[in-house]
Amino acid sequence: MDLFSVDEKLCKKDGICAAECPLSIIDFQDKENVPRPFAHSESLCINCGHCVSVCPYGALTHKNLTPQDCYPVDKELMLGVKQSEHFLRYRRSIRNYKSKAVEKTKIEKLIHIASHAPSGHNTQPVHWQVINGKEKVTELSSHVIDWMKDVLKTHPDLAKMMHLDMITAAWEMGFDVVSRKAPALILVNGGIKDPFADSACKIAITYLDISAPSLGLGSCWNGYFNKAAMSWEPLQKALGLPEGITNYGTMMLGYPKFQYHRMPNRNTPRVTWTD
Numbered sequence: 001m002d003l004f005s006v007d008e009k010l011c012k013k014d015g016i017c018a019a020e021c022p023l024s025i026i027d028f029q030d031k032e033n034v035p036r037p038f039a040h041s042e043s044l045c046i047n048c049g050h051c052v053s054v055c056p057y058g059a060l061t062h063k064n065l066t067p068q069d070c071y072p073v074d075k076e077l078m079l080g081v082k083q084s085e086h087f088l089r090y091r092r093s094i095r096n097y098k099s100k101a102v103e104k105t106k107i108e109k110l111i112h113i114a115s116h117a118p119s120g121h122n123t124q125p126v127h128w129q130v131i132n133g134k135e136k137v138t139e140l141s142s143h144v145i146d147w148m149k150d151v152l153k154t155h156p157d158l159a160k161m162m163h164l165d166m167i168t169a170a171w172e173m174g175f176d177v178v179s180r181k182a183p184a185l186i187l188v189n190g191g192i193k194d195p196f197a198d199s200a201c202k203i204a205i206t207y208l209d210i211s212a213p214s215l216g217l218g219s220c221w222n223g224y225f226n227k228a229a230m231s232w233e234p235l236q237k238a239l240g241l242p243e244g245i246t247n248y249g250t251m252m253l254g255y256p257k258f259q260y261h262r263m264p265n266r267n268t269p270r271v272t273w274t275d
């Protein structure tokens with residue numbers, strides 16, 4: 001099968017698919033014939049699905065995606081600007097969790113949503129890792145404390161900036177300021193040398209972060225865990241990170257103990273306009 005086929009009966013020859021293809025591999029020059037793949041299009045295609053999803057008539061079928069495979073756009077579910085602002089501003093970093101475990105189905109749903117985040121060249125390089133269970137989270141966080149103790153010795157200035165003395169002291173007193181006794185951690189891992197992995201992982205975990213409240217869940221970036229996972233071998237071993245793979249982001253996840261009633265303001269954005 002060619003890279004894609006176009007149903008001649010459905011195609012209106014409007015050229016939208018060719019105009020939208022990010023790699024410009026759809027040949028629609030003579031405008032008399034339906035669009036067809038340029039030579040070598042197969043090796044260039046990034047499988048983003050734009051050609052299939054943008055056609056108003058469902059005329060184009062990609063070898064890896066049919067119009068029927070796609071999730072339909074439901075105008076009734078679109079957010080207006082008010083809902084959009086509310087949705088994004090409602091999200092908070094949640095640091096107090098109920099002891100209730102997070103259902104696997106909910107984590108799977110969040111990962112499913114977040115896996116639709118953009119990635120450079122649509123490479124989708126994110127490897128998800130789920131640590132589900134408070135005991136396991138605490139056990140792994142103890143490695144983060146060991147890393148902090150090491151940083152306190154080897155890089156005292158950096159340690160001071162990151163308040164590592166206070167965090168380790170709190171740990172000794174039974175307070176987990178690293179993972180906040182979260183019932184789950186969600187990690188996004190990717191190739192150390194992969195030029196797309198860092199941004200893709202961070203965007204994907206952000207998608208998960210903003211989607212969590214829709215399932216009654218709350219989340220919070222675990223920057224300390226991430227920093228330790230990037231460099232501290234005992235934690236890397238405990239996580240089972242393969243050679244060449246690193247952690248680009250870690251998120252705590254659980255049921256929020258408290259509800260928020262207001263949305264705080266942020267600084268006025270610093271913007272440089274060029275008109």
Ligand SMILES: Cc1cc2nc3c(=O)[nH]c(=O)nc-3n(C[C@H](O)[C@H](O)[C@H](O)COP(=O)(O)O)c2cc1C
Nearest residue numbers: 091092093094095177178180220221222223224225
């Ligand atoms: C990259 C990154 C790392 C963070 N690391 C931590 C962390 O280790 N522990 C924590 O409690 N919060 C962490 N946060 C959460 C921030 O403190 C929080 O986003 C900020 O205070 C704003 O609050 P809000 O998220 O509720 O709007 C992190 C946030 C980001 C973006």
